[in-house]
Amino acid sequence: MECAYFSAGVCRSCELMGVPYSAQLAAKVADAQALLAAHPEAVWRDAAPSPEDGFRNKAKMVVGGTVDEPTLGILDGAQRGVDLRGCGVLAPGLRTALPAIAAFITRARLEPYDIPARRGELKNVLLTESPDGELMVRFVLRSTEALARIRKHVAALREALPRIAVLTVNLQPEHKAVLEGVQEIVLSDADTLAMRTGDVVLHLRPGGFFQTNTAIAAGLYAQAAAWLEPLAPATVWDLYCGVGGFALHLAAPGRAVVGIETSETAVASARLTAQEAGIPGVTFEVGDAGAYAIGREAPDAVVVNPPRRGLGAESAALLERTGPATIVYSSCNPVTLAKDLAAMPSYDLVEARLFDMFPQTRHAEVMTLLRRRG
Incomplete structure (x- = not known):
């Protein structure tokens, strides 16, 4: 992709502008793999590409x-x-x-x-x-x-x-x-603005968070579902759930899914989607996602999608002690992802995949599948 603003030097936000897209994607995968080199057992799936232009919603x-x-x-x-x-x-x-x-x-x-x-x-x-x-x-x-x-x-x-x-x-x-x-x-x-992703129509209120690249957001939700479906978890937590994207895409008959988010606005949006779509077994609560596990019995699976700062040592250690069998960690910052995984030594990194949320930049979104040993 070429950009007249970049060429003229008036905007440098897209620091990889002009680099062939295949090279951008390969470099991001290599960087992510280097950051997660402590987990050589991980199987890396092919990266999920994005359109090079016109991707920002x-x-x-x-x-x-x-x-x-x-x-x-x-x-x-x-x-x-x-x-x-x-x-x-x-x-x-x-x-x-x-x-x-x-x-x-x-x-x-x-x-x-x-x-x-x-x-x-x-x-x-x-x-x-x-x-x-x-x-x-x-x-x-x-x-x-x-x-x-x-x-x-x-x-x-x-x-x-x-x-x-x-x-x-x-x-x-x-x-x-x-x-x-x-x-x-x-x-x-x-x-609310109706954000259709797959078969689910999410509701976005002003100030609410939704992934900037709709196609990649749908890919993240689909990947989480593909990883968890064969495991048939009966109970799932979606921590940092936002407007409920992961939770609502993971809903299934007989499965109890709980979404936790600090934003009351986002929780209201998630509840509206569940109600309108008639999705059973999904509940949403306003609360501190990082501390939700305190005093609670471990679910079968946990999905975490924290901000760039990651879970942090305290929340990662809490998940380690709580001990869900499976964790799906969707990270917008592989640096903090690596630190959080180091704080959860009981988990093996089974699979990983890079999703290119922001082409033309060095930003990398990495989703990982973690399984508890023993």
């Missing part, structure tokens, strides 16, 4: 420029806007939506936030596209000053972008590098 666009000529993209070294509306890694449906978003900024007179001057209202525009082409659009503002103007011109925005399913204003009043705030004002009838 999210666009996190910093707003710069002026009301009449807004930029949507990133900031340069001087904290001025760099327009990236033609970014090739964004899904085509996101790219085609951005001109209408820019026009709406002008129509509603949403002054871009000027970081050096600490002046303006509109900080970011956050878009997510569902597999069916629907959009979630979130305007991140410093205050409610522009809210009335946004409401006034919503009809024009919807006419320009009829694919909008969820429309919100997020308030982030602080002058710091935080993408969004805690307060969300919903301006649409719907407050």
